[in-house]
Amino acid sequence: MTRQSERHRRVFACQECGYQSSRWMGFCPSPSCNSASPLVETEQTPARSSRSPWVDVSSAPFQELANISEESHPRLQLPSQELNRVLGGGLVAGSVVLLAGEPGVGKSTLLLQIAQSMAAAGRKVLYACGEESTQQIKLRSQRLGFDGQGVFLLAETDLGPMLEKLEEFQPDILMVDSIQTLYSEEVPSGPGSVSQVREAGLRLTRWAKMRHAPILLAGHITKDGSVAGPRVLEHMVDVVAYLESQEFSAFRILRSNKNRFGSTAEVGVFEMTGQGLSDVPDPSRALLAQRYEHAVGSALVPAVEGSRPLLLEVQALTSPTQLPAPRRVANGVDYSRMLMIAAVAGRRAGVELAGQDIIVNVAGGFQVGEPAADLAIALAMASSLRNASIDPGLVAFGEIGLSGELRSVPQTQRRLDEAARLGFSQCALPQAALDGLEPPAGMKLRPARTLRQLLQAVLAKPERARGL
Ligand code: TYD
Ligand code: MG
Secondary structure, three states: OOOOOHHHOEEEEOOOOOOEEOOOOOOOOOOOOOOOOOOEEEEOOOOOOOOOOOOOOOOOOOOOHHHOOHHHOOEEOOOOHHHHHHHOOOEEOOOEEEEEEOOOOOHHHHHHHHHHHHHHOOOOEEEEEOOOOHHHHHHHHHHOOOOOOOEEEEOOOEHHHHHHHHHHHOOOEEEEEOHHHOEOOOOOOOOOOHHHHHHHHHHHHHHHHHHOOOEEEEEEEOOOOOEOOOHHHHHHOOEEEEEEOOOOOOEEEEEEEEEOOOOOOOEEEEEEEOOEEEEOOOHHHHHHOOOOOOOOOEEEEEEEEOOEEEEEEEEEEEEEOOOOOOOEEEEOOOHHHHHHHHHHHHHHHOOOOOOEEEEEEEHHHOOOOOHHHHHHHHHHHHHHHHOOOOOOOEEEOOEEOOOOEEEOOOOHHHHHHHHHHOOOOEEEEEHHHHOOOOOOOOOEEEEEOEHHHHHHHHOOOHHHHHOO
16 A cells, blocks of 8 residues: 555545545536535545544433423523524524624624623633734723623634643633634644534534533635535534625524524524614514505515514516516515426416516515415506506415415414504405404405415406506
8 A cells, every 4th residue: 555545545526525536527516506616636635534423422321301301402592582583493503503694794793792701791702813903802802881891802723732721721611703713733634624614513503412512603605695604514513694785785684494402493583783783682673664555566475484474575676678578576475486486476377577777675584485475466457558557555374376366375363463563554365365364453354365466456447547
């Protein structure tokens, strides 16, 4: 065997999921990873973490589930109710949370705000800053109006010394900004690579479980929205939360797509202000405040995100196309869902959208993925096409089927109650949703079986609208 033996064998690795191959390939063949980037030649590293980080070595080998107390996972309440909601009721001791987001979205700001409040509550906080200098963090803290008492900065990116310092300092909570800057000298590839991130993730996770101290990791995401490089990390940590924003919007939406301690359907809503991120406890009202009530091409849907109903405004603009193939743009709604609704509205409800460019947008940078928004999307498009506004007191929800029929959706009562709470007086909904529904006082229901019936009832007639 040559000197390039066992330990330094060269392999080709996917930078997204860590798949390894002895041959070079132009894409990753792993079925669970759709990366189209070529494999990168690296040195194969021996698996060094022999013991799983999740095993609590101090506990007895056979424990009856019934006898395990929940107390061993107390939750730390964070300053923001929005954050607590997304985490499932607070930060669990010994859990590892990956906070992922695009550069500039506010990850470092959020981490520093959490650090600040934890320190104020008398906890030992350590903030490992590999991304920025300590002066930069000082500037940010000044901006947040925070003197920095009780928050200790650790300017260390080398994993070995960092873990030694953790043992020395014994923090109650650790922030790492960001995981991509950490590296271990024992791993041959550069910082941010799959093997480095995997090593850092494993060793930090083991430390968190051992010391029952939570860790918050900031992580970058690539343009296509996945956590840069370290898909591997998503499997290791307990919570993966994405902080999202749309261009020019001050709202930030935090949603988790993995949570071992709570529901992934929950969302948190924040606003970026001059003093960092602040909670938006009533997003429906905040969004409605900016609405022009008599706008054409605007419809409201009481959507449900996790346990919380959110009243969202769907806007549509249609205009005769100048191109051989009409353009369709979807912001905040699923693109293929929008195409389907436009096709059904055209074929089954007489809304002639074929020669039209269509832009659909959800106001405030929000996203709505549930089929309950179908009806509002169709209403907004039809309203724009016929140049007829919708009654400002009306909300609509319901799924649209391919034959133009309206289908019921879950949680109808909560949607209605939210609309009533915000002062709306009418709700367009599928006939099938009426079962067992108790309309709140002052709320008039406008049920229909098909999209065609509903549009006739709700939209001003085209003849009248023409004169507008
Ligand atoms: P930052 O937390 O640095 O983002 P990330 O760590 O995700 O890259 O936030 C950067 C943006 O937030 C920056 O454009 C400035 C803005 N910002 C405010 O608007 N108000 C504030 O109080 C702070 C601290 C930042
Ligand atoms: Mg940052």
